[in-house]
Amino acid sequence: MPRLRVSPTSLFFAGATLLAAVVFIAAITSSDDFLFIPDKAQPVATKVTVQGGREPENGGGIYFVDVSLRKARWLERLLPFLQPDGASLVPQHAVVAPGQSFAEQRVQAQDAMDRSEQTAAAVALKAAGYPVKATPTGVLVDAVALDAPAASSLRSGDLIVAARGKPVKTVAELREALASVEPGKPVTLRIERGGSTTDRRVGTVRSPDDPGRAIIGIEVSEDAQIVLPRKVMIDLGNIGGPSAGLPFALQVYQELGKDVDRGLRVAATGEIQLDGTVSSVGGVKQKTFGVREANADVFLVPAGENAATARRYAGGLRVIPVESFRQALHVLQTLPGK
Numbered sequence: 187m188p189r190l191r192v193s194p195t196s197l198f199f200a201g202a203t204l205l206a207a208v209v210f211i212a213a214i215t216s217s218d219d220f221l222f223i224p225d226k227a228q229p230v231a232t233k234v235t236v237q238g239g240r241e242p243e244n245g246g247g248i249y250f251v252d253v254s255l256r257k258a259r260w261l262e263r264l265l266p267f268l269q270p271d272g273a274s275l276v277p278q279h280a281v282v283a284p285g286q287s288f289a290e291q292r293v294q295a296q297d298a299m300d301r302s303e304q305t306a307a308a309v310a311l312k313a314a315g316y317p318v319k320a321t322p323t324g325v326l327v328d329a330v331a332l333d334a335p336a337a338s339s340l341r342s343g344d345l346i347v348a349a350r351g352k353p354v355k356t357v358a359e360l361r362e363a364l365a366s367v368e369p370g371k372p373v374t375l376r377i378e379r380g381g382s383t384t385d386r387r388v389g390t391v392r393s394p395d396d397p398g399r400a401i402i403g404i405e406v407s408e409d410a411q412i413v414l415p416r417k418v419m420i421d422l423g424n425i426g427g428p429s430a431g432l433p434f435a436l437q438v439y440q441e442l443g444k445d446v447d448r449g450l451r452v453a454a455t456g457e458i459q460l461d462g463t464v465s466s467v468g469g470v471k472q473k474t475f476g477v478r479e480a481n482a483d484v485f486l487v488p489a490g491e492n493a494a495t496a497r498r499y500a501g502g503l504r505v506i507p508v509e510s511f512r513q514a515l516h517v518l519q520t521l522p523g524k
Contacts, residue, residue, distance in 0.1 A: 221258045224272040224475035227251040227453045227482060230430075230437040237417040239441030245524060246447035248440060250433040251455055251476040252425050253469035272475030272499070297343070298328060298428040301409065302457065306434035307418040308410075309462050309511050313435075314442045319413040320460055322355040323347075324378070326409045328428060328457075334403025335389025340377070345409055347383070348376035356408055357459060364390070367400040375402075408460050429467035431458030432486060435511050436518075446515065448523030453477040454486035454514070462511040466492045474499040484521065486514050 227249040312318045327344040349363035369392040390400035433454040440446040456464040466488045474496045484504045487496045493507035508514045
């Protein structure tokens with residue numbers, strides 16, 4: 187029986203063809219993980235309209251910054267240097283909560299954006315001296331830490347209306363209700379979800395910032411019925427989430443005749459509460475890259491870990507930590523304008 191001879195050249199080309207096929211498949215096939223990718227910061231002025239308002243023409247502007255999210259391809263997962271500059275690989279469970287679909291997450295993110303727009307307008311109008319009627323209705327769960335006991339009981343979109351038998355309408359009231367709880371002890375929360383009300387027994391953990399304080403392991407915002415004295419329209423299209431609250435509020439305040447940016451390109455991120463408090467947000471690494479790409483003069487960021495992350499990737503960008511809307515206004519007024 188004749189022996190089949192295979193030349194080294196044939197083996198080489200066969201191997202190269204197989205390798206090319208594997209690389210091609212890995213380059214076009216999505217993995218289960220996600221990539222957070224920087225987006226260039228954009229001016230808010232074209233997205234915000236205030237009844238009777240005006241935008242000063244001084245060459246500056248308020249900028250918001252977003253983060254793109256898409257499935258990572260297998261080749262990007264295996265070879266990180268192929269990922270876009272400033273991107274981060276994130277496991278699926280950190281993006282889509284257990285028991286929820288990606289489509290449901292997007293709907294909730296859009297709802298959070300809508301609430302953020304209303305809250306930002308209320309904060310800015312009130313700061314400018316206009317009468318604003320805002321009636322808190324409960325504490326909304328924006329996100330749940332996956333490693334917290336609450337992950338098995340709560341999910342984003344839940345509305346907390348009572349804690350330990352006490353009515354809760356604001357974040358401050360929720361914190362007050364939990365103030366005397368020993369870390370590790372469970373608490374009973376009354377929540378509204380999908381039109382029904384139920385009591386949930388939720389475990390607590392120690393706060394990383396204050397070991398003596400019990401926390402649930404959730405990110406929250408205030409849900410409220412808001413009536414504005416002026417019509418304010420804010421539209422970012424299909425962008426979701428509450429993290430553009432601070433730039434929204436700054437832009438509304440500017441269109442009320444206040445020179446907020448003073449000729450500077452002011453980028454900002456941060457969820458804003460009804461009392462003007464600026465809360466932490468996600469994706470700060472990517473947002474910092476996006477702000478740098480837009481050549482902004484300053485970047486306002488929630489104080490704490492968010493500001494530390496922004497400074498880590500800032501390069502020559504000036505990062506300013508803020509805790510409230512009033513503080514943001516004060517800081518901008520003290521900067522040398524253009």
